[in-house]
Amino acid sequence: MMNFIVLTIFPEMFKPFWAQGIIKRAIERNKISASTINIRDFAEGRHKVTDDRPYGGGCGMVMKPEPLAGAIRLAQKKSPNSITIQLTPQGRVFNQKTAQKLALYDGLILVCGRYEGIDERIRLNLIDDEISIGDYVLTGGELASMVLIDAVTRLIPGTLGGVDSAEKDSFSDDLLEHAQYTRPRTFEGEDVPEVLLSGNHKKIEEWKLEMSLIRTFLKRKDLLKNRPLSEQEIEILKKWCLDIEKIIHSKTLHSTDALSGCQ
């Protein structure tokens, strides 16, 4: 069972997150356990202060090391085989491969920074890894943690339900998903592609692969560049190439006069 422990000054943010959909079901079925530790509980004094002014000046505040250290050490004691990760724009950018690697751990301790970030000595001594969910700035690591937990949870066997597994997803094979259709057969004048109604499973699988490939080519060429192509995939792309060449050919051979007359 995967054990997620989130360290945050806003544990309330996670209550609705644990209580819906696949995450909720994964908890109920003991595929994951999920808890938060309030960093503020480890702060001293009547006001339970978790931030302080930065040495050297500058605007904003920094998360004080003592409450963070207390929270991280408790989490590590509770879950000794876990890895401790900070969500930060300075981390390696999260992707499906990272999600797959993280899904193999016994537990993830996720440290959510607020203010201008955390004291460097915490990062050096208590954090194992730093992850960013993308090149943009958030006000805290909480939403980034939720993204990571969501992506990792659905990779744990038995969490998705049904025979349909995460193996056929976009990105697990570096192809985007084909278009999806459900009833009705005609919606606002648009029909479902005939082949999907044909009952010919071989043809349907060919269509799905073709649509995945061509969508990936149109929307995310970069994904195709770093990916080998199967014999069948090469044939599909060649067919598109030929169709395009036929169109070009018909224009250039027979309509040069028409074209030169255009301008």
Ligand code: 4H7
């Ligand atoms: C840790 C350190 C993650 C957490 C610094 C977190 C984007 C991501 C945060 C910061 C995050 C991501 C402090 C960086 C405030 C930005 C203006 C919280 N933002 N902050 N700075 N891409 N913010 O995964």
